[in-house]
Amino acid sequence: MTDFLPKEVLAGLEEARKRSIRERSRLRVRVGTEIYPIIRFWDDGFALDADQVAHLRGLVDIYDGTRHLWQSLIVASEVEAGELICVMKRSTAALDRAPLDYARDENAPVGYLPRL
Template identity: 40%
Template sequence: MEISLPKEIQAGLDAARMKSLRKASKLRIDVNGTQHRVLRHWKTGFSMEAETAPRVRGLVDLYDGSIHLFQCLIVAAQREGSEMQFEFKRATKVSQQPALDFVRANDAPVALIAKGTPV
């Protein structure tokens, strides 16, 4: 059974949903130095407001507030109602430390004390 609502009520519900998504989300993307708000994020993509969404393809940086989360490679975008949904091929997690090219032992020394250094 399908329930249909009058257009005015449906438009009001959609506007309230978008307002709550805008208010709740701290996510944003950075495209060539310009920042755009992200409404939702899932494992393989994210969505933005269709009216303000840029036409992006390629690498973008995804932030949660000031924390750099991912560098994403966007390959597809489609409009779904009042949202523009972007899908990415990969999302590389950003690390605050440089990548190691070797396995660090659990009992490895933290620092080196030179000979003659007062302890």
């Protein structure tokens, strides 16, 4: 069927497909002030639209909507079939509190009552 369609129509269909994937995905990667939607995500990497970004390397933040999920280190990226494939060396879960520098006793009291 694609043999009979003009090139302009094929380009429009491809652009509409990419736009729907970007709008459907809630995962985003933030590099400095730039934010790019993630097309696909797997254990040690993710794919971005190669039309938006040509090369990506270094420390990035990954969000699900507005919720910060991970801070990741990208060691390699290459373009394959219109997607920028990024490989992560490490991915650390983002916490909403500072990490403890000691082991917390599970039977420790939550708080203290004042003496009256």
